[in-house]
Amino acid sequence: MAKVFGIVSTKGGVGKTSIAANIGGILADMGQHVLLIDGDFQQSLSDWFEITDKAEFGLRQFITKAQPTNCISSTAIDNLDIVLSDDPNGKLIDWFRASTNNVYYLLASIKRLSDYYDYVIIDSQGARGILQESIILASDSLICPLVPNVMESREFIRGTIQMLKSLEPPAGVSVPVPNIPPLYGVIYKQDRTNNSIKIANAIRKQFYQGSGGKISVLDTFVPNLTAYKKAVAAGLPVHRVEVTRSGPTPSAHDTILSLVHELLPHLSDTRPVWDKNNVSPIKKAAGGEE
Numbered sequence: 001m002a003k004v005f006g007i008v009s010t011k012g013g014v015g016k017t018s019i020a021a022n023i024g025g026i027l028a029d030m031g032q033h034v035l036l037i038d039g040d041f042q043q044s045l046s047d048w049f050e051i052t053d054k055a056e057f058g059l060r061q062f063i064t065k066a067q068p069t070n071c072i073s074s075t076a077i078d079n080l081d082i083v084l085s086d087d088p089n090g091k092l093i094d095w096f097r098a099s100t101n102n103v104y105y106l107l108a109s110i111k112r113l114s115d116y117y118d119y120v121i122i123d124s125q126g127a128r129g130i131l132q133e134s135i136i137l138a139s140d141s142l143i144c145p146l147v148p149n150v151m152e153s154r155e156f157i158r159g160t161i162q163m164l165k166s167l168e169p170p171a172g173v174s175v176p177v178p179n180i181p182p183l184y185g186v187i188y189k190q191d192r193t194n195n196s197i198k199i200a201n202a203i204r205k206q207f208y209q210g211s212g213g214k215i216s217v218l219d220t221f222v223p224n225l226t227a228y229k230k231a232v233a234a235g236l237p238v239h240r241v242e243v244t245r246s247g248p249t250p251s252a253h254d255t256i257l258s259l260v261h262e263l264l265p266h267l268s269d270t271r272p273v274w275d276k277n278n279v280s281p282i283k284k285a286a287g288g289e290e
């Protein structure tokens, strides 16, 4: 039975696609069967990995037909497949508007794949809308990058938390609605300034205490490092790009592994394994280590 992670935030440019690609990539190298779904019409996740076997269709068919046949492409990373985004003009939104029921089609399509994958990871667009809502309803857990500055944390409260609240039934009304999944915040692009560390701690306290257990902030935080930018250019998951690092900041490999172990404690004895000689031509062009 696949576990489905939706990567959400109503804010753009905060690290959603990077989390989707890097968590998906490391889980695949840990021997898990992973399906990425690019739920953003900007197609950044679709462009991240080399595609070795491109399916005839992508996200539009995957959602509107509520079945995955001919929608799954293979990447150059073993165990890592992807439903590519093929909706650059956002036409899907018109289809969603045609019927309230359409918000459940993504969930239906993923359910048909549930026996084939261990994890499904869905990237989303940094905005609030019906596609994002359908991603939330299809997810078992949500992951939200939180950039530790005052403006970003206000946006998180105003945007992302209000979007989740709007999907809950009115108080006292008992209607059969699906559960809104728990949300894990990941402090993202943290630098080593006191201010950033203070804000990160305040975000932790505020959300853990105020949300009745629905929102928690993970202990692992993702530092602001160029390795994460290099990974996109190299078309690789970041744990392969920066395995070790000197100094007090943990390497990208150790950070992403720690994130996955915290989210999935039953994998805490499993580490990623990959063929270190198999460096893709794209990676060579992107240059060496930092």
Ligand SMILES: Nc1ncnc2c1ncn2[C@@H]1O[C@H](COP(=O)(O)OP(=O)(O)OP(=O)(O)O)[C@@H](O)[C@H]1O
Residues within 6 Å of the ligand: 011, 012, 013, 014, 015, 016, 017, 018, 019, 040, 042, 044, 124, 125, 126, 188, 189, 222, 223, 224, 225, 226, 228, 229, 232
């Ligand atoms: N840990 C990191 N340190 C430094 N830069 C990072 C880190 N993670 C991601 N980046 C860079 O930050 C930018 C935004 O990241 P990303 O594309 O993952 O965000 P996003 O939330 O998916 O954006 P969008 O809303 O446009 O889809 C990218 O240029 C990416 O390379």
Ligand SMILES: [Mg+2]
Residues within 6 Å of the ligand: 016, 017, 018, 040, 044, 123, 124
């Ligand atoms: Mg993105």
